[in-house]
Amino acid sequence: MQVRNILRRGLAAATMIMIGLGASAQDRFITVASTTSTEQSGLFAHLLPAFEKATGIKVRVVALGTGQALGLARRGDADVVFVHDKAAEEKFIAESYGVKRQEVMYNDFILVGPKADPAKALGRDILEGLRRVEAAKAPFVSRGDKSGTHAAELRYWKLAGVDLDARKGPWYRDTGSGMGPALNTAASMNAYILADRGTWLNFKNRGEMGIVVEGDKALFNQYGVILVNPARHTHVKQADGQKFIDWVVSKDGQQAIADYKIGGEQLFFPNAAK
Amino acid sequence: MNEISASLALALDLVAGGESRLAAIVLLSLKVSLGATLMACALGMPLGALLSVGRFPGRRVLIVLFNGLMGLPPVVVGLLVYLLLSRAGPLGQFGLLFTPTAMVIAQTVLVAPIIAALTRQVIDDEWREHREQLRSLGASRPRAARTLLWNARFALTTAALAGFGRAIAEVGAVMIVGGNIDGVTRVMTTTIALETSKGDLPLALALGVILITVVLTLNAGAYLLRQWAERRWG
Incomplete structure (x- = not known):
């Protein structure tokens, strides 16, 4: 009896502590699973206060790679996804996890590398640039984390006709990390890396790195927004989630996206369907 | 060296500037990790004491288990609590994911084995010293466990501090369950x-320096x- 008493008292104390901690006010909020590029570029910090002001709804952003963000939403742990991998997004909809995909904005990918450019990859052609990096066996850092940027990188290698499975060597460094950590790694080993412009512009630890390839149409990076299917996950905050989607594609939301600049440079270009 | x-x-600038956002982050860190440490003490200390004085089948297995669980990788705990x-x-219907409560739960799981194992160690010594005395008084084992816990209350602060140190320093678990x-x-x-x-x-x-300073201050306190307390009541 006494053993149980001791344990029961411990449990009771633990429960009291939990209740004490949990007793904070509940705000009206939605959870958005998004990508590290939107969070780390500072876009959300600029965008969300305007949305909150317009609607009174707080947005809680969980920033992950696109693959991970979609996985989170599949389990019902987010109300809205805001990501950038069209193929994966369409699969998400086809599997009925999401209601409808709407395009919001785009930015572009850039090939970043050492300013000395040992692979002579400088130019406007991403496929040619990658071919030269591979030919020179210059160090290349890959996200390797199933993010939107990682998916794009693999797509470019394929289009460039480089069979990674066969050519992968010590020059190709699969880091399995987010955009920022991967940039840190690339900076410290003077490697080439495919990055999104937003994260790059907001990135401080550039070392000897600069932009090597930019401006290729193929580098276009489209962001989409999707409401998680309430038919699949009944707790999804359908009305408030839809409000967020309606706002980011509205005139106000699109203007707010266009207004976000770092050092005078616009990071994201709104392109929602009218 | 320059960067350091x-x-x-x-770090000095940040603290002197008294930015409210920084203060809120530090406070949340303390709230979550102190909460988890309290929870872990409430669960781990009675458990550790019973493991020490109790005699029941599977006791040795449990002792080894808790010793081993002291090395639980935070990211695994995070993943488990996330799932x-x-x-x-x-436990999905409670909507606890991405809340401070979820972070307290994860850190409690992480810290409770540490506190249980360290408590068992402390109580072992106490038990060896006072066993005869407690027996002659006719105290049952659970009763003895309680008495010994009280006797060792000052020594047990070290166990609590070790647990707190683990909780406040980890990033893997809170990143996954807190988001x-x-x-x-x-x-x-x-x-x-x-x-x-x-x-x-x-x-x-700089934020790391502030975190370490907060932890050191708390430990000094x-x-x-x-x-x-020892001088007064010890």
Whole structure:
């Protein structure tokens, strides 16, 4: 009896502590699973206060790679996804996890590398640039984390006709990390890396790195927004989630996206369907 | 070297500036980790004491188990608690994921074995010393466990501090179950990870300096309190 008493008292104390901690006010909020590029570029910090002001709804952003963000939403742990991998997004909809995909904005990918450019990859052609990096066996850092940027990188290698499975060597460094950590790694080993412009512009630890390839149409990076299917996950905050989607594609939301600049440079270009 | 001294200066600036966002992050860190430590003490100390004085089948297995669990990887705990609290998981209906409560739960799981194992160690010594005396008084084993816990209360602060140190320093578990949401679940360690991601290494290190200072101050406070209490009631 006494053993149980001791344990029961411990449990009771633990429960009291939990209740004490949990007793904070509940705000009206939605959870958005998004990508590290939107969070780390500072876009959300600029965008969300305007949305909150317009609607009174707080947005809680969980920033992950696109693959991970979609996985989170599949389990019902987010109300809205805001990501950038069209193929994966369409699969998400086809599997009925999401209601409808709407395009919001785009930015572009850039090939970043050492300013000395040992692979002579400088130019406007991403496929040619990658071919030269591979030919020179210059160090290349890959996200390797199933993010939107990682998916794009693999797509470019394929289009460039480089069979990674066969050519992968010590020059190709699969880091399995987010955009920022991967940039840190690339900076410290003077490697080439495919990055999104937003994260790059907001990135401080550039070392000897600069932009090597930019401006290729193929580098276009489209962001989409999707409401998680309430038919699949009944707790999804359908009305408030839809409000967020309606706002980011509205005139106000699109203007707010266009207004976000770092050092005078616009990071994201709104392109929602009218 | 330059970067490190710049970080120290930046840390001073940040503290002197008294930025309310920084204060909120530090407070949340303390709230979550102190909460988890209290929970873990409430669960782990009775358990540790019973493991010490109790004699039951499977006791040795449990002792080895708790010793081993002291080395639980935070990211595994995070993942486990995430799967439990996720909407698709068994406790999904409570909607606890991405809340400070979820972070307390994860850190409790992480810290409770440490406190249980260290408590058992402390009580073992006490038990060896007082066993005859307690027996002659006719105390049952659970009764003895309680008495010994009370006797060892000053020594047990070290166990609590070890647990707290583990909780406040880890990033893997709170990152997964908290989601590092700005203003909701962002704590010191996840902020440091985020700033490192952004490549702002001086700021990241400055935040690290602040975190270490907070932990040291708390430990110093606990030490002084213990000395004072021992003099007064010991």
